[in-house]
Amino acid sequence: MMTPILELQAVTVSFDGFLALNQLDLKLEAGELRAVIGPNGAGKTTFLDVITGKVRPSSGQVLFKGKPLIGKPEHHIARLGIGRKFQTPRVFEKLTCRRNLELAVAKGSSPVKLLLKPLTIELRERVQQLLLLVGLGAHDQQLAGGLSHGQKQWLEIAMLVAQDPELLLVDEPVAGLSDEETIHTAALLKELSGSHTVLVIEHDMDFIRDLQAPVTVLHEGHVLCEGPMDQVQADPRVIDVYLGREEDQP
Numbered sequence: 001m002m003t004p005i006l007e008l009q010a011v012t013v014s015f016d017g018f019l020a021l022n023q024l025d026l027k028l029e030a031g032e033l034r035a036v037i038g039p040n041g042a043g044k045t046t047f048l049d050v051i052t053g054k055v056r057p058s059s060g061q062v063l064f065k066g067k068p069l070i071g072k073p074e075h076h077i078a079r080l081g082i083g084r085k086f087q088t089p090r091v092f093e094k095l096t097c098r099r100n101l102e103l104a105v106a107k108g109s110s111p112v113k114l115l116l117k118p119l120t121i122e123l124r125e126r127v128q129q130l131l132l133l134v135g136l137g138a139h140d141q142q143l144a145g146g147l148s149h150g151q152k153q154w155l156e157i158a159m160l161v162a163q164d165p166e167l168l169l170v171d172e173p174v175a176g177l178s179d180e181e182t183i184h185t186a187a188l189l190k191e192l193s194g195s196h197t198v199l200v201i202e203h204d205m206d207f208i209r210d211l212q213a214p215v216t217v218l219h220e221g222h223v224l225c226e227g228p229m230d231q232v233q234a235d236p237r238v239i240d241v242y243l244g245r246e247e248d249q250p
C-alpha cells in the first residue's frame with residue numbers, strides 16, 4: 001500500500017477549550033480529487049489552517065508524504081509542495097493575465113526585473129500552457145482587474161499551479177460564480193487531479209456533484225462520513241446535520 005500524500009491522525013485543535021477539530025482522521029491518496037463539505041462552523045477552515053501550518057493542533061499528527069508537518073513554519077510547508085487557494089482571488093489587478101503568470105513562474109521576480117531580464121523560452125511556454133489550461137488564452141493581454149470573478153479565480157489557480165504544488169487546497173472556489181463559471185471550475189479541478197492531489201472545500205452541492213469525487217463530511221471538528229456524493233446525500237446523519245438544514249439557509 002502506498003503512503004498517503006496527506007494524513008491527519010487524531011488532530012485536535014482547541015481554541016480556549018472549544019474543540020474546532022476533535023480527533024480528526026483523514027487520508028488522501030496521491031492524485032485524488034476530494035471534496036470536503038460541512039455546515040458552518042464544522043471546522044473546514046481550521047482543517048486547512050492546520051495543514052498549512054497557520055494553526056498548531058493541541059494534539060495529533062499531520063503527515064505529508066509520511067513526514068510530520070506540525071511545528072514547521074507556513075513558508076516551509078508551502079515549499080514542501082502544498083499550495084492553498086483562498087476564497088478571494090489575490091491577483092495583481094493592474095497587471096495583465098500574462099504578466100501575473102510570468103511573475104508566478106519566475107519565482108522571486110518583479111515587474112521591473114521582468115522588463116530587464118525576459119523569461120527563458122521554457123518559462124514563456126509554461127505561461128502559455130497555464131493560460132490555455134485555465135481557459136484564459138484569449139485574455140492574456142487583459143488587465144486582471146477587468147476579469148470576471150470566475151476568470152480571476154482561474155487566473156489564481158493557474159498562478160498556484162505555476163508553483164508546482166503536489167497538493168492543492170482550494171477553499172470555496174465557486175462562491176459568487178455564474179453557473180457556467182462553476183461548471184468550468186469543476187472541469188478545471190478534475191483536470192488538475194491526477195497530476196496533482198486536489199482537496200476542495202465547498203458549500204455548492206451542484207458543484208460537488210459535478211466533481212464526481214469522494215466526499216468527506218465534517219461536523220463538529222470530526223469526520224461524520226465519507227463516500228460518493230449519492231451515498232453521502234442519502235445518509236440520515238448528513239441529512240440531519242447538514243442537508244436537512246439547507247432550506248433554513250438564505
Ligand SMILES: Nc1ncnc2c1ncn2[C@@H]1O[C@H](COP(=O)(O)OP(=O)(O)OP(=O)(O)O)[C@@H](O)[C@H]1O
Pocket residue numbers: 015018019020038039040041042043044045046047
Ligand atoms: N481563532 C479562533 N478562536 C476561537 N474560535 C475559533 C477560531 N477559529 C475558529 N473558531 C471556531 O471554531 C469553529 C470552526 O471554525 P471554522 O472556521 O474552521 O469552520 P468552517 O467549517 O470553516 O465554517 P464556515 O463554513 O462558516 O467557514 C467555529 O465554531 C469557530 O467559531
